[in-house]
Amino acid sequence: MIRTPLRPLARILRARETGENPDAIEAENRAQRHAAIQERARGSARTRLFFMSCAFALAFGTVGAKMGVLAASQPSEPRVQTSGAQIISQRADITDRHGRVLATNLLTHSLYAHPQQMVEPERAARELVRIFPDLKLERMLKDFTGKRTFVWIKKKISPEQMQAVHDIGEPGLLFGPREMRLYPNGHIAAHVLGGATFGKEDVASAEVVGVAGVEKAFDQWLRDPANDGAPLTLSLDLTVQAAMEEVLSNGMKVMNAKGATGVLMEVKTGEIVAMASLPDFDPNDRPRPLLKGDPSDSPLFNRAVQGQYELGSTFKIFPVAQAIDLGLIGPATMINTQSPMRIGKYLINDFHNYGGKLSVADIIAKSSNVGTVRIAQLLGPERQRDFLESLGLFEPTPIEMSEGPTGKPLVPQRWPAVTSATVAFGHGLAASPLHLAAAYATIANDGNRVRPTLVHGRSMRAGEPVLSPSAAHTAMQLLRKVVTHGTARQANVEGYEVAGKTGTADKPRPTGGYYKDKNVTTFASAFPVSAPQYVLVVTLDEPSVGLAGGGESRTAGTTVAPVAGELIRRVAPLLGLRPTTETQLPMVERPLPDRLRLVSN
CATH class of the missing domain: 3.40.710.10 (DD-peptidase/beta-lactamase superfamily)
Known part of the structure; x- marks a missing residue:
């Protein structure tokens, strides 16, 4: 770049001939040079600001557009990730025809132990037997003091039991979150529902699978994430x-x-x-099946x-x-x-x-x-x-x-x-x-x-x-x-x-x-x-009722008929049937x- 001199010779000689001050020429040229430098600096700054503004607008526009797409789209990606998981723990509810819950899921915890991390394994075993009376002290002591590195203690525990185990203060006793199947009505409709148990499981989750009744018949449907959590509605009226x-x-x-x-x-x-x-039985605590004898003797x-x-x-x-x-x-x-x-x-x-x-x-x-x-x-x-x-x-x-x-x-x-x-x-x-x-x-x-x-x-x-x-x-x-x-x-x-x-x-x-x-x-x-x-x-198995005049009767007219009559008397109003005056229809x-x-x- 060719710079203009501050004291150009031609102007200085001309100024001396006309009696002008040569220093004014230098001051004027210096001011013009400074103005040119500032103008170039402002142009460069404007260019940088322009490109930086474009970059920020593009970045924020991209983020905003992505957020808008996510907000407007269906949550299909989480379902795909869930269905591909090794253990699917979510299971749909079962309801009656009016939407009342017959079976649902409850968040609970499992209890397991790492014996090698225990400080006082003998004391921990005694305390666990006190909390869970069904555990065997000899077995616990053998597991905690032997060479085992992992021991299942309970597959599901209540919050109260969890707090009691916490109070033991043993670092080798650990908890894992999981879902369990809950039947809030206990024995009601037990044979229809059947029951569920754990399939694949680890310390962090467990797969709930049906073992009988509609729980087993609809097991795949109840575990299918594509149903988006919709309940299975039965025809029963609770x-x-x-x-x-x-x-x-x-x-x-x-x-x-x-x-x-x-x-x-x-x-x-x-x-x-x-x-x-x-x-019947309580599906929350399903009994073991009979291995011998008459199957009808089992609940x-x-x-x-x-x-x-x-x-x-x-x-x-x-x-x-x-x-x-x-x-x-x-x-x-x-x-x-x-x-x-x-x-x-x-x-x-x-x-x-x-x-x-x-x-x-x-x-x-x-x-x-x-x-x-x-x-x-x-x-x-x-x-x-x-x-x-x-x-x-x-x-x-x-x-x-x-x-x-x-x-x-x-x-x-x-x-x-x-x-x-x-x-x-x-x-x-x-x-x-x-x-x-x-x-x-x-x-x-x-x-x-x-x-x-x-x-x-x-x-x-x-x-x-x-x-x-x-x-x-x-x-x-x-x-x-x-x-x-x-x-x-x-x-x-x-x-x-x-x-x-x-x-x-x-x-x-x-x-x-x-x-x-x-x-x-x-x-x-x-x-x-x-x-x-x-x-x-209505069917009764091996009924026998005493008669007023002595003896007993086993006929349907004296055993099951009055039971069925009482049942109709109880449920007919629940079904919305109103008593009517009967008119005999011709045969x-x-x-x-x-x-x-x-x-x-």
Whole structure:
């Protein structure tokens, strides 16, 4: 750069000629030089400030844009990270149909030890045994003073227990956070829920997995992070479930029964509103399964689903309804009920002597074995077998429980005349109370097949027709007469139009034959009969009730019927049913061919 001199010679000489001061020229040039220097400095500063402003604007703009994108986006990235974790600890809640919690998660802690870090292992062992009485002192001392570097002490502890361990002051005792499964209602709906335990686990977390019931059946769904924490909504009603369990428990005590079970189902949807099996258990402290003996002796045994019982006279409505549908009989048709009846080398008797003839309506009301067998003979073994199969009595129910597939009915491989006869009055074919509830719901549903479900609001395909609506209606009227004038009068609850059938069946011996003093009593019902909404099945295992005049009774009419009546009286208002004044609906009577009239007579 060429700089302008402060005292240019030409100007100095000219100034001297004109008498000007040369120093003024120097001052002027110096001022111009300083002004030029300052102008260049200001330009450079402006350039630096411009570029710095652009850099800051770009940086803050990038951060702001990223924050805006994160705020407006769905939190998909955290779900992906969670699903890829080695141990998935989050598990969805289970609720009843009204959103009340049946199973949820609780944050708790595990307790473990690093013996090599302990200062006073003997004292720590004694203090732990004092806090946890189920621990063995000898085992603790061996683990803490040996060569082990890690010892599990408790997989889950309460806050109070955690504080007590803290107070020991032992650095080798450590805690790990984890979730545990909590059932806030204790025993209520224990068999439906099943229970859960820990799968994969480490000191910082544990995987909760289902071991039975809906917890196991829906295990993958409950652990799936893609469900975004949505609860599994069951069809159960917690209030109705609690009432059922209370009534059944009291009924067991009064009737001196070994066990009891109940199933309450919606007729149209097949949704199970309540299902109980007693004795039960607390899923928060699930007992160990039996390794030998009768499985039904364990409180884990679900009698409603797994129990396979000969359900006695509750089956009698099936051949009668089928024969009515085929036009073979009507409610007023007279049937030969002369007892005993011989089939091959076997004799079939009635509990009472009903004389030579009964109408079809009285055969159901009085529960005549002989009359029911006569009607089954009109059907023939093949048609009878096909009808029972169409009711779902030959296959496990599609219930959403891990025990569902194990509840396969015990069906005779051969179906000769004697089998057809005994099955007609509920012997020789063993099914669960849930099977019976679904079959009765099919009749109550205008003859359309009903399949039970435990999921609320699930879209179910329409059931295929099994009976005509008129035959189903007539069958319901026959069952209503059982309650008003027959063997189930103790189940008649005024205002709720209960229709049902009692059934008493001797229990089979494991070695063959039947016990003479042990039986299973069942009452299967639907209400209100004018527009059936609910089906209820109650079963008592080995009941016995004392009679006023001495002795004891084991029949369904005196044992299970009053228990079922009390249960309907308790739950009907909870279901929103109002007592009504009953109007007797007429039965549908079909004309019969003369040939069949002769056969039936």
